[in-house]
Amino acid sequence: MGIILLAMGAIWIGIVFQQAAKESDIFSLEKSDSGTLSIKVEGAGIGYYLLSSNGYENDILVKVVDSHGNFLDIRKVTNKITVNYFHFEHTDKVTLEVSNLSDKSVQLSTALGDTKFQEFTFPALMVFFGSCLLVFSGYRMLKLHYSAS
Numbered sequence: 001m002g003i004i005l006l007a008m009g010a011i012w013i014g015i016v017f018q019q020a021a022k023e024s025d026i027f028s029l030e031k032s033d034s035g036t037l038s039i040k041v042e043g044a045g046i047g048y049y050l051l052s053s054n055g056y057e058n059d060i061l062v063k064v065v066d067s068h069g070n071f072l073d074i075r076k077v078t079n080k081i082t083v084n085y086f087h088f089e090h091t092d093k094v095t096l097e098v099s100n101l102s103d104k105s106v107q108l109s110t111a112l113g114d115t116k117f118q119e120f121t122f123p124a125l126m127v128f129f130g131s132c133l134l135v136f137s138g139y140r141m142l143k144l145h146y147s148a149s
Contacts, residue, residue: 001130001133002129002130002131002132002133002134002136003130003134004093004130005126005127005129005130005133006126006127006130006131006134007125007130008123008126008130009124009125009126009127009128009130010123010127012122012123012126013120013123013127014072014125015133016116016119016123017115017116019114019116020113020114020115020116021039021040021041021042021114022039022111022112022113023038023039023085023111023112023113024035024037024104024109024110024111024112024113025037025100025109025110026107026108026109026110027098027107027108027110028105028106028107028108029060029098029099029105029106029107029108030100030105031102031103031104031105032099032100032101033099033100033105034097034098034099035097035108035110036095036096036097036100037095037096037098037110037112038078038093038094038095038096038112039093039094039112039113039114040091040092040093040094041088041091041092041093041094041114042091042114043090043091043118044087044088044089044114045087045088045114045116045117045118046085046086046087046088046091046114046115047064047072047085047086047087047088047094047112047113047114047115047148048083048084048085048086048111048112048113048114048115048116049083049084049086049096049110049112049113050081050082050083050109050110050111051074051077051081051083051098051109051110052080052081052108052109052110052111053080053081053106053107053108053109054082054106055104055106056079056080056109057078057102058077058078058079058080058102058106059076059078059100059101059102059104060077060078060098060099060100060101060102060108061074061076061077061098061099061101062074062075062076062077062082062084062096062097062098062099063077063096063097063099064086064094064095064096064097064112065094065095065097066088066092066093066094066095067093067094067095068092072086072087072088072094073086076091076101085115094112094116096110096112098110103143105122122132
């Protein structure tokens with residue numbers, strides 16, 4: 001029963017995450033060049049963005065802006081791979097703006113999406129209880145095995 005709950009919860013989480021709004025793109029940015037990526041988010045929630053570059057010595061300005069010009073996140077990225085999260089309060093268009101501030105060109109792979117964390121509650125509980133059932137049944141089997149010897 002524990003394995004079934006665990007598998008069903010994991011599959012459900014995968015389906016919810018697959019249906020969430022997300023976009024990805026690859027940018028080749030020269031010195032002082034910029035690129036944008038947009039998605040439409042529904043309701044209030046938590047969004048994410050992922051940046052992956054071709055080098056370690058980067059100087060990239062990342063801004064997440066809603067359609068009203070409000071900054072949801074702004075930061076300077078200098079590493080090769082970055083994942084960050086931001087909060088949004090209502091249905092809106094969210095835009096990821098990346099700008100190359102370094103003297104050399106950079107190749108960026110970007111992703112922008114909605115985590116849909118609100119819809120993970122029930123399947124996460126299924127995974128938790130399935131895991132607890134597995135641990136408990138394993139404990140019972142070990143207890144019975146050692147008490148019989």
